[in-house]
Amino acid sequence: MDKLDQEFGKHYLIEMIECDSEKIKFVESVRQTMLRAAEKSNATILKHFFHQFKPTGVSGIVVIAESHLSIHTWPEKNYAAIDIFTCGKMDIKTVLDEFKKGFNAKQATYTIIPRGF
Amino acid sequence: MDKLDQEFGKHYLIEMIECDSEKIKFVESVRQTMLRAAEKSNATILKHFFHQFKPTGVSGIVVIAESHLSIHTWPEKNYAAIDIFTCGKMDIKTVLDEFKKGFNAKQATYTIIPRGF
Numbered sequence: 618m619d620k621l622d623q624e625f626g627k628h629y630l631i632e633m634i635e636c637d638s639e640k641i642k643f644v645e646s647v648r649q650t651m652l653r654a655a656e657k658s659n660a661t662i663l664k665h666f667f668h669q670f671k672p673t674g675v676s677g678i679v680v681i682a683e684s685h686l687s688i689h690t691w692p693e694k695n696y697a698a699i700d701i702f703t704c705g706k707m708d709i710k711t712v713l714d715e716f717k718k719g720f721n722a723k724q725a726t727y728t729i730i731p732r733g734f
Numbered sequence: 735m736d737k738l739d740q741e742f743g744k745h746y747l748i749e750m751i752e753c754d755s756e757k758i759k760f761v762e763s764v765r766q767t768m769l770r771a772a773e774k775s776n777a778t779i780l781k782h783f784f785h786q787f788k789p790t791g792v793s794g795i796v797v798i799a800e801s802h803l804s805i806h807t808w809p810e811k812n813y814a815a816i817d818i819f820t821c822g823k824m825d826i827k828t829v830l831d832e833f834k835k836g837f838n839a840k841q842a843t844y845t846i847i848p849r850g851f
Binding site for chain 1: 740742743745747749751780781783785793795797801802804806808811813815817819841843845847849850851
């Protein structure tokens, strides 16, 4: 993507692959990892909520002063899709490590998209 | 991006440019437009949350059965950053039209990123 005239932040789209399905089935462990990762991203947490799909699978959002983090998990595929939009400074490696540790993920890939126009 | 082996949905990153700043300053009008757009996207709304920044500016999330919609507004720049992650079918043109109408935006651009691995 070309350099933006006005950039308002970076959007990180993160694919967590070969996760331990037990870690991404239910709200409790997903929330724990998300909040820890949000802290590591230097975010100021405003609000969070997590939805439990039946029988398993979680959608979660953390609204931060700098924008948001989201997660959607597919335990049957050992996969979680995360996105982080932040207009603050963040060390993506530290945040990724937190997710990998929390979900026992073997692989993580990400794409960074600058937001603005 | 190469074709994915496993695709779990599409992530639309939408830039709303030259919005009417009055339409994106406060929660009420932003929520109205977001919920209308979510309906037009064929989403099943599970929960929504909107945060008012002082003096103006809004962050909002709509959690849907198919994933989520988010918005962050910068009224002083007449700009709103939206993302929609859906594993369902969605007509992006219809959804964009709803946002353009709701925010009196002169321009809208978007990027589509397939999610998965």
